Amino acid sequence: MDKTIEKLVSLCKRRGIIFQSSEIYGGFGAVYDYGPLGIELKNNISQLWWKEMTQVHENIVGLDSGILMHPRIWEASGHVNAFHDPLVDCKQCNSRYRADEFGEEYNSIQWDTIQCPKCGTTGKMTDPRQFNLMFKTHVGPVEDSGSVTYLRPETAQGIYVNYQLVQGAMRMKVPFGIAQIGKAFRNEIVARNFIFRTREFEQMEMQYFVKPGTDDDIMKEWKEKRFQFYPDLLGVDASKIRFHEHGENELAHYAKEAWDIEYEFPFGWSEIEGIHNRTDFDLSQHESFSGKNLNYFDQQENNRFLPYIIETSAGLNRMLLTVLTDAFWEDTENNRTVLKLHPRIAPVKAVICPLVKKDGLPEKARTIVDGLKPHFKVLYDQQGSIGKRYYRQDEAGTPFGITVDHQSMEDDTVTIRDRDTQEQTRISSDQILSFIQAKMN
Ligand code: GAP
Numbered sequence: 001m002d003k004t005i006e007k008l009v010s011l012c013k014r015r016g017i018i019f020q021s022s023e024i025y026g027g028f029g030a031v032y033d034y035g036p037l038g039i040e041l042k043n044n045i046s047q048l049w050w051k052e053m054t055q056v057h058e059n060i061v062g063l064d065s066g067i068l069m070h071p072r073i074w075e076a077s078g079h080v081n082a083f084h085d086p087l088v089d090c091k092q093c094n095s096r097y098r099a100d101e102f103g104e105e106y107n108s109i110q111w112d113t114i115q116c117p118k119c120g121t122t123g124k125m126t127d128p129r130q131f132n133l134m135f136k137t138h139v140g141p142v143e144d145s146g147s148v149t150y151l152r153p154e155t156a157q158g159i160y161v162n163y164q165l166v167q168g169a170m171r172m173k174v175p176f177g178i179a180q181i182g183k184a185f186r187n188e189i190v191a192r193n194f195i196f197r198t199r200e201f202e203q204m205e206m207q208y209f210v211k212p213g214t215d216d217d218i219m220k221e222w223k224e225k226r227f228q229f230y231p232d233l234l235g236v237d238a239s240k241i242r243f244h245e246h247g248e249n250e251l252a253h254y255a256k257e258a259w260d261i262e263y264e265f266p267f268g269w270s271e272i273e274g275i276h277n278r279t280d281f282d283l284s285q286h287e288s289f290s291g292k293n294l295n296y297f298d299q300q301e302n303n304r305f306l307p308y309i310i311e312t313s314a315g316l317n318r319m320l321l322t323v324l325t326d327a328f329w330e331d332t333e334n335n336r337t338v339l340k341l342h343p344r345i346a347p348v349k350a351v352i353c354p355l356v357k358k359d360g361l362p363e364k365a366r367t368i369v370d371g372l373k374p375h376f377k378v379l380y381d382q383q384g385s386i387g388k389r390y391y392r393q394d395e396a397g398t399p400f401g402i403t404v405d406h407q408s409m410e411d412d413t414v415t416i417r418d419r420d421t422q423e424q425t426r427i428s429s430d431q432i433l434s435f436i437q438a439k440m441n
Helices: 003-014 036-054 072-076 156-170 215-232 281-290 316-327 361-372 386-396 406-411 429-440
Strands: 018-020 032-034 060-062 084-089 096-098 129-132 136-138 148-150 176-185 200-210 241-245 257-265 268-279 296-298 303-305 308-315 328-331 336-339 350-354 378-380 400-404 413-418 424-428
Touching: 003 018, 003 316, 003 328, 003 336, 032 036, 036 060, 036 176, 036 200, 036 316, 072 156, 072 281, 156 176, 156 200, 156 281, 156 308, 200 215, 200 316, 215 241, 215 257, 215 268, 215 308, 241 268, 257 316, 268 281, 268 316, 308 316, 316 328, 316 336, 336 386, 350 361, 350 386, 361 378, 361 400, 361 406, 361 429, 386 400, 400 429, 406 413, 413 429, 424 429
Parallel strands: 060 176, 350 378, 350 400
Antiparallel strands: 018 032, 084 096, 084 129, 136 148, 176 200, 200 308, 241 257, 257 268, 268 308, 296 303, 328 336, 400 413, 413 424
16 A cells, blocks of 8 residues: 555544444455544535535535335446456466456456566466446345345436436426435445545435537536536645546446546546536436336427436545545654645634633633534644644644633633644634634635
């Protein structure tokens, strides 16, 4: 594992952000649990996305569909037949790889000339085999072929099969979108790089239903909007994100055009979000498999058509890894580790510290906590030296440290310390709320 990622993994464990699943049993591959600060950070990110989609855009509405669905949906979507990854094994050390790790044109590779990256043996690699990524399960007490269904590998299909119900109930007019946040599951062959590729993860997907012919222009608009989300709302360094267009060999079975937004992780440029033109592939498949007419009736033009779909599909966990990686800073000059998270997404916005545990300072600090906590998450800390208290919070990404000292008792002011610059300013305690809110916005 990359050194920076290793440090991040250990920081995440130490500070209650992310834990390996089932640790006391030796761990469970490629599943992670989110601790008290991790869930706050995850919620802050997903709420930003949700607000951006369903509040800022009046023509986008939300949905929460089931993880388990009718198994025919996965035949119609193409996942039963086409959702495969190519797998190769080293017969010497039994290491397993995705064949495309050795090159996108993996079908033309002479596998008997390839060296195993782990044990170094040449000539022991198997030819690629296709491996379906869906988790199979059984519904009901009898485990036969009639009871098989799958844990959803993407949230998108739940939107497609509900699209007419949503459109009718909300009287939506094309173009309109449906947004959903939820768990997805993929039996990934190799899971590497911490929470980048896991077997259980969350997607934030928005399906935008458009009139055929308008799809290319609308695709461009969504590409632009989604790209800007990273620097503008999450505070990610704009020089570390870029687009990658899918070539013919990379395109998923449903896509006419696809772009990835990539981030420059310590392990290389990698996808964090996909924007896809899925045409009418999914709706026409569901029409033929369900026998239901899924046309949209355009009242103004008095005609019917099957909408095209522009999809924006982001992984919440990957977005979280992006902001953590981007924020991770080893401030060697001051011998501290800092998560420079934007105040908008930081799990805790401020720590409130009485300078000493006496003279009425703790009580005054508590009054400040009480005034702030209805607005956002804050912490009270009176343990250890003030420097130690600050450094503890720097590592957790808390942007502001507020100290109540003896002067506070005289003139009702406090010092407010900036995590990144470590500069302290003195403000009146009735200005703390608006000060922090301004920084968040
Ligand atoms: N509905 C389209 C779709 O699912 P995708 O490119 O397979 O497209 C979209 O996935 C996003 O979901 C990715 O950009 C990534 O952020 C996230 N994702 C996919 N597989 C993942 C995994 N195994 N672990 C974590 N995130 C994953």
